[in-house]
Amino acid sequence: MTAPRPRLAVVLLNLGGPDAPEAVRPFLVNLFTDPAILRVPGFVRPWLGRLIAWRRTKAAQANYAFIGGRSPLLELTEAQGRALERALAGADFEARCFVAMRYWHPMSDAAARAVKDWAPDQVLLLPLYPQYSSTTTGSSVAEWNAAARRAGLDVPTRELCCYHSDPDFAQATAAAVRRAHDEARAALPADVPLRLLFSAHGLPESIIKAGDPYQWQVERSVAAVVERLGIDGLDHAICYQSRVTPQVWIGPSTEAEIARAAVDKVALLVCPIAFVSEHSETLVELDIEYREVAQHLGVPGYFRVPAQNSDPAFIAALARLVRAAEAGDRTLCSFAGARQCPKRHGDCPHGRQDAMPRARQAA
Ligand SMILES: C=CC1=C(C)c2cc3[nH]c(cc4nc(cc5[nH]c(cc1n2)c(C)c5CCC(=O)O)C(CCC(=O)O)=C4C)c(C)c3C=C
Ligand SMILES: [Fe+2]
Ligand SMILES: [Fe+2]
Numbered sequence: 001m002t003a004p005r006p007r008l009a010v011v012l013l014n015l016g017g018p019d020a021p022e023a024v025r026p027f028l029v030n031l032f033t034d035p036a037i038l039r040v041p042g043f044v045r046p047w048l049g050r051l052i053a054w055r056r057t058k059a060a061q062a063n064y065a066f067i068g069g070r071s072p073l074l075e076l077t078e079a080q081g082r083a084l085e086r087a088l089a090g091a092d093f094e095a096r097c098f099v100a101m102r103y104w105h106p107m108s109d110a111a112a113r114a115v116k117d118w119a120p121d122q123v124l125l126l127p128l129y130p131q132y133s134s135t136t137t138g139s140s141v142a143e144w145n146a147a148a149r150r151a152g153l154d155v156p157t158r159e160l161c162c163y164h165s166d167p168d169f170a171q172a173t174a175a176a177v178r179r180a181h182d183e184a185r186a187a188l189p190a191d192v193p194l195r196l197l198f199s200a201h202g203l204p205e206s207i208i209k210a211g212d213p214y215q216w217q218v219e220r221s222v223a224a225v226v227e228r229l230g231i232d233g234l235d236h237a238i239c240y241q242s243r244v245t246p247q248v249w250i251g252p253s254t255e256a257e258i259a260r261a262a263v264d265k266v267a268l269l270v271c272p273i274a275f276v277s278e279h280s281e282t283l284v285e286l287d288i289e290y291r292e293v294a295q296h297l298g299v300p301g302y303f304r305v306p307a308q309n310s311d312p313a314f315i316a317a318l319a320r321l322v323r324a325a326e327a328g329d330r331t332l333c334s335f336a337g338a339r340q341c342p343k344r345h346g347d348c349p350h351g352r353q354d355a356m357p358r359a360r361q362a363a
Pocket of ligand 3 (some may be wrong): 161162
């Protein structure tokens with residue numbers, strides 16, 4: 001008789017999105033009362049967070065109304081989990097995927113209880129954010145750790161920090177860009193140049209100045225994808241979308257890049273580089289709002305690369321990362337054994353602080 005395979009619970013960490021118009025306000029309250037997002041003294045945060053959420057609710061509901069009043073993020077994340085389980089079916093461990101959303105259901109407490117009921121031998125936290133940010137992966141991991149304690153889940157746990165330059169992730173992304181690039185070229189007159197715009201979620205500049213490696217990692221992702229595209233003389237740029245607070249955010253903004261494309265009379269192919277699933281910021285902001293801006297300004301063409309969702313090459317990249325993490329691959333960017341990874345990245349080759357441009361290093 002063969003011994004049963006060890007059980008690995010793979011916890012997919014994502015942001016979550018409202019599942020109905022009435023859920024928009026509480027979802028935003030959860031988001032804006034997160035200390036990783038709203039960095040004000042603790043006694044102010046519950047009040048200020050609720051106020052910001054209240055002020056943003058109408059605009060956010062209007063955005064979600066374009067896509068049926070709800071976010072598709074949960075269904076897409078669950079589909080990624082099922083695809084990942086299939087991709088890991090032949091592994092020498094039995095993998096089951098669980099979803100832990102940060103700001104809407106299913107959240108970490110429910111996921112931790114479900115993981116405990118399954119009684120795994122190990123847990124791997126797998127963020128669906130290729131680039132590490134204290135506002136996303138960092139916040140989700142902290143919340144998971146607290147939820148695991150509350151659930152009494154005491155199982156060896158590894159955390160994958162990021163995979164921004166992972167060769168398979170970059171290759172899968174480059175293949176999707178190449179397909180969209182060929183389609184855009186075929187649709188455009190030969191004399192209209194095409195610019196590839198990598199659009200990432202923005203962050204307040206103060207968070208980057210405090211040592212968050214996100215922007216540096218976004219730049220590494222873009223470099224890895226562009227290298228694999230191998231298109232001679234490729235015109236490309238990085239920009240940042242979704243600014244939601246009045247602070248200074250990192251730039252250039254996606255709107256500014258659209259305006260520059262209008263001046264330069266180049267068509268745009270927009271590639272979301274920090275989201276691996278479709279959601280309001282791709283389906284509404286990129287596909288509706290920014291398309292309208294581009295048309296209004298006279299940009300001669302506007303196309304978009306789809307997010308990865310359950311693209312087989314992307315799922316295969318995740319499966320390889322899971323196998324490597326499970327095999328104890330020390331070259332992975334993991335928090336394991338280096339708790340301060342998000343700030344200093346220890347010996348992590350994916351985001352060594354000393355490899356970051358000086359201006360981006362922690363003050
Ligand atoms: C200060 C506010 C915010 C920061 C910082 C921030 C960082 C950040 N977010 C993502 C990815 C997603 N954000 C999503 C929604 C969303 N994010 C914010 C605010 C901040 N995000 C808001 C207010 C919202 C709600 C929508 C809205 O009101 O515009 C989503 C999910 C959306 C969905 O439809 O499901 C994702 C995914 C990243 C990657 C990131 C920093 C690196
Ligand atoms: Fe966001
Ligand atoms: Fe790291």
